Amino acid sequence: MDHRTNYVQNIRSGLSVLVYPLQYIVNAPADISGWVSESFSSRGTLLTENENLRTQNQLLKAQLQKLTFIESENINLRNLLQSSKRVGERILIGELLAVSLDPFKRQVVLDKGNANDELYAGQPLLDAQGVMGKLVHVNPFTSTALLITDPNHVLPVQVSRNGLRTIAIGTGNDDRLEILHLPNNADIKVGDLLVTSGLGCVFPAGYPAAKITEVTINTSLPFAQIYAEPIAKLDRSREVLLVWPSAENRPAMQTPCVQATSEEQP
Helix, strand or coil: CCCCCCCCHHHHHHHHHHHHHHHHHHHHHHHHHHHHHHHHHHHHHHHHHHHHHHHHHHHHHHHHHHHHHHHHHHHHHHHHHHHHHHHCCEEEEEEEEEECCCCCCCEEEECCCCCCCCCCCCCEEECCCCEEEEEEEECCCCEEEEECCCCCCEEEEEECCCCCEEEEEECCCCCCEEEECCECCCCCCCCCEEEECCCCCCCCCCCEEEEEEEEECCCCCCECEEEEEECCCCCCCCEEEEEECCHHHCCCCCHHHHHHHHHCCC
16 A cells, blocks of 8 residues: 555654654764764864974975075175176176185185186186175185285275275275275265275276275374275175176286286196
8 A cells, every 4th residue: 555555655754753763862873973983083184284284384484495595696696797797897606615714814715716717816806796805826626715804905996086096905804994095184084985996907997895984083193094894795795706807997907917917826
């Protein structure tokens, strides 16, 4: 009758209502067990995901630091390229390999030599801002540069404002040069820009070198006490420019000077 007619459909519906609580009770242990298992599984999964996310966060932070360094390096390289365009001469970009730890010297070692790059002792060294120094020792694959702040370095300069020529020597401090032999009535003041004068057979004229930071007049002394700060970032620059001065940009660099420089190579 149930198969061929619908007479007992109401009875079946009533019985299903009576049986439903029993089905619920019978299935309750399995449902509770499944819920507990799922809860613990979800907690474990969350802990695992949390640990993975923490690890990924650390990796991303490390990559971000590297990208920050690369971005800074790219900015420095772009500045160097812009500086090389201003120089308008043959240039080569080098990188610092080491810095002298001697407290009485200001020297750096570069990754360029005369095996393939044709470097020479006395070659000017620049960064994106100004003069850094000159090469003093050239090896096949490396070279050593003397910075302008070394006590043994002498840099012929002139005041950009009026052309007054003078000498800047290193003091051993990365941010200080001393200007020698200017009388008390010399036309020089704080803020004046010093550029290379072209004398001395090393640096062509016109390269920015330093800015005057201190001028002290003492009438009991024959010369004024004058100090300047290098424009180049001597304690920060990692990439540098090696320059081959062109003939038209080195009027004071005559043939005898070039020959003497070549003979001084180790």
